[in-house]
Amino acid sequence: MRTYSWEEEIPAHQVLAPDGSVVGEWPESLDDERLRSFYRWMVFARRFDQRALTLHRQGRLGTYAPFSGQEAAQIGSFAALEKTDWVFPSYREVAGMMYHGLPPEMALLFSKGHPDAGKVPAELNMLPGKIVIAAQILHAVGAAWACKQRGEDRVASAFFGDGATSQGDFHEALNFAAVFRVPAVFFCQNNQFAISVPVTRQMATPTVAQKAVAYGIEGIRVDGNDVVAVYAAMCRAVARARAGGGPTLVEAVTYRQGPHTTADDPRRYRDPQVHQTWVEALDPIRRLRLCLERRGAWDEAAESAWIREADERIAAAVERAESYPAPDAAEVLFGHVYAEPTPALAAQRAGFLAEQAEGGANGWPGAR
Amino acid sequence: MAGRTMIQAIQDAIATALARDPRVMVLGEDVGKNGGVFRATEGLQERFGEGRVIDTPLAESGIVGTAVGLALAGMRPIDEIQFLGFIYETMDQLASQAARIRFRTQGRCTVPLVVRAPFGGGVRTPELHSDSLEALFLHTPGLKVVMPSNPYDAKGLLLAAVEDPDPVLVLEPMRLYRLGRMEVPDGFYTVPIGPARLAREGEDVTIVAWGPTVPIALEAAEAAAAEGVSCEVLDLRTVSPFDAAALTQSVEKTGRAVVVHEAVRSGGVGAEVLAAIHDGAFYSLLAPVERVTGFDTPYPPPAVEDLWLPTPARVLAAVRRVMQA
Ligand SMILES: Cc1ncc(C[n+]2csc(CCOP(=O)(O)OP(=O)(O)O)c2C)c(N)n1
Numbered sequence: 268m269r270t271y272s273w274e275e276e277i278p279a280h281q282v283l284a285p286d287g288s289v290v291g292e293w294p295e296s297l298d299d300e301r302l303r304s305f306y307r308w309m310v311f312a313r314r315f316d317q318r319a320l321t322l323h324r325q326g327r328l329g330t331y332a333p334f335s336g337q338e339a340a341q342i343g344s345f346a347a348l349e350k351t352d353w354v355f356p357s358y359r360e361v362a363g364m365m366y367h368g369l370p371p372e373m374a375l376l377f378s379k380g381h382p383d384a385g386k387v388p389a390e391l392n393m394l395p396g397k398i399v400i401a402a403q404i405l406h407a408v409g410a411a412w413a414c415k416q417r418g419e420d421r422v423a424s425a426f427f428g429d430g431a432t433s434q435g436d437f438h439e440a441l442n443f444a445a446v447f448r449v450p451a452v453f454f455c456q457n458n459q460f461a462i463s464v465p466v467t468r469q470m471a472t473p474t475v476a477q478k479a480v481a482y483g484i485e486g487i488r489v490d491g492n493d494v495v496a497v498y499a500a501m502c503r504a505v506a507r508a509r510a511g512g513g514p515t516l517v518e519a520v521t522y523r524q525g526p527h528t529t530a531d532d533p534r535r536y537r538d539p540q541v542h543q544t545w546v547e548a549l550d551p552i553r554r555l556r557l558c559l560e561r562r563g564a565w566d567e568a569a570e571s572a573w574i575r576e577a578d579e580r581i582a583a584a585v586e587r588a589e590s591y592p593a594p595d596a597a598e599v600l601f602g603h604v605y606a607e608p609t610p611a612l613a614a615q616r617a618g619f620l621a622e623q624a625e626g627g628a629n630g631w632p633g634a635r
Numbered sequence: 636m637a638g639r640t641m642i643q644a645i646q647d648a649i650a651t652a653l654a655r656d657p658r659v660m661v662l663g664e665d666v667g668k669n670g671g672v673f674r675a676t677e678g679l680q681e682r683f684g685e686g687r688v689i690d691t692p693l694a695e696s697g698i699v700g701t702a703v704g705l706a707l708a709g710m711r712p713i714d715e716i717q718f719l720g721f722i723y724e725t726m727d728q729l730a731s732q733a734a735r736i737r738f739r740t741q742g743r744c745t746v747p748l749v750v751r752a753p754f755g756g757g758v759r760t761p762e763l764h765s766d767s768l769e770a771l772f773l774h775t776p777g778l779k780v781v782m783p784s785n786p787y788d789a790k791g792l793l794l795a796a797v798e799d800p801d802p803v804l805v806l807e808p809m810r811l812y813r814l815g816r817m818e819v820p821d822g823f824y825t826v827p828i829g830p831a832r833l834a835r836e837g838e839d840v841t842i843v844a845w846g847p848t849v850p851i852a853l854e855a856a857e858a859a860a861a862e863g864v865s866c867e868v869l870d871l872r873t874v875s876p877f878d879a880a881a882l883t884q885s886v887e888k889t890g891r892a893v894v895v896h897e898a899v900r901s902g903g904v905g906a907e908v909l910a911a912i913h914d915g916a917f918y919s920l921l922a923p924v925e926r927v928t929g930f931d932t933p934y935p936p937p938a939v940e941d942l943w944l945p946t947p948a949r950v951l952a953a954v955r956r957v958m959q960a
Contacts, residue, residue: 329937330759330760358761379937379938380938380940382935398761398763398764399720399721400693430692433693433694434694434724435697462672463665463668464664464665464668468692530672531672535668535669594939599939600930600935600939601932611900612932619930619942628941628948629941629948630948
């Protein structure tokens, strides 16, 4: 009897070795200027992430999910998208979302628990970062389907982690996308952990990418800390989708250098030696810097200027987030449940406003 | 006996269940090596092994669906759903599978399954981490739902759930996990599923609460006492099936009732409590029953959540209204 099995182990696609040397095919469309812009974004993103963690420690920011270590995976993948494409990110994709056009203060407002964090700028076809694991992957399939149905020259992308591949929604999404051959791109950042659970306990397959095979779509495994390789892989997936070639599953092998969120203590589950390798030798920003250095496109003076520029932008974003108007509670609570408030909601809103006038929810209303 | 927080009492209950019954297994996301995101299973994988305290893949439907099979085939699984909001992922397995197998097989097959989930507001979580969803499961015949409000009940109800022949949801108020300590006996004991607990005796008004609103009801009762109004506080503890007899008895005495829950108002368990009062104590009522609840909206973002939740002041205002009626 002949049975199906997985024998072919393909090494992750790589263009830059950890020392910054070129070991793979260089994507045609990528010149030094673009490469430098990737680098500046990655530096900006890393410093933003660090600033957010500091703000959290100072009590100026609520729960925050850091992405340090995943800058190449995020900038490289978002760089292959057009601003008109659909983007369905998870909470982890803050670097990519900012690259795509999300004002950095919006990311901070999210962690401050401000309802306006959900209002993605109108010019972007992007949803806020999804909290419910894997749900957004199906939405991307539907959006891609709509693009196809309406004859629009757009693709829809879904971003998610390795843990998300265990949810039924992930499998249903790949299957629907394949069956209806929609212009969807599935981008999985395999950052080695779903909170404390290592990817080796998440799945029995050695890769995420190979799961594509079972659904009849293309799968690519790419070194997620190599921004050039990520960009090349995503460009291929996006181009295929745009050309009517159907969906692709891209797995970017990367590493979350920080905690899962500010509420997590990664010392409980992480191997310090493995951690050190990822943080030092395999760091994505270091790798790109070494590459730029080799190409004569980096020097200390430029680096200092980029850092200064990043810090100024971040300071301005913090300032905007911290001086952002407080929410109008009645409008936030009752104004957006339905297009038209139900009679019950209208009554509850009136009661809420009356209570506010009398001193509020904690105001011990009425005569004492 | 030792002073324990609710989360410690829950950890102790799970450890007790694992130690006394080899059929017990713990399944969930991050429950093993990490000891659970709230530390409800702290140290249990080291103590009982990876075969009994299991980090599952990230799939709630898988966690509940496989536990249905485990329970059918002789095991006693305790599932952890990391936050109650994610229980929507399991609705088919929980509501149309686990809850119905006894009925569908006319008693031939049963699902002695425990599903634990933290829930509730006031702790500044992102969306879907704070929702109170007990009403969905009161509306699901075949499931039981318990909602402890203190460490002693949390341990006793959880152990009773493990002993129970039917699927039981144990909903744990996050905000109370580390809010204060209480003497909790070591070893095995149960708090029976079903009976309510009289948390405070009073004469004028019955305040009905469960889980996270019990301390709020007690605070309001204290404030009412200062105004000369004597409130009885009834902690339902079990929301499905709930203790209509205790409810009736109390309202027959006081003639007035205020129901307090965090869940949204419409179709909430509060409405069912009102129906039970109507059925059992209608002729004793001196005032229309009041409800203090969340609004009919999704649970809001942290910046406005304090304006959404029931507060002692809101409960006191309702107490005054029923006294003035
Ligand atoms: C449906 C659902 N279940 C559980 C959670 C709680 N949770 C939040 S993040 C997370 C791990 C996600 O891991 P992964 O998909 O690998 O993404 P990463 O956080 O590593 O980017 C879990 C279990 C959730 N948000 N949604």
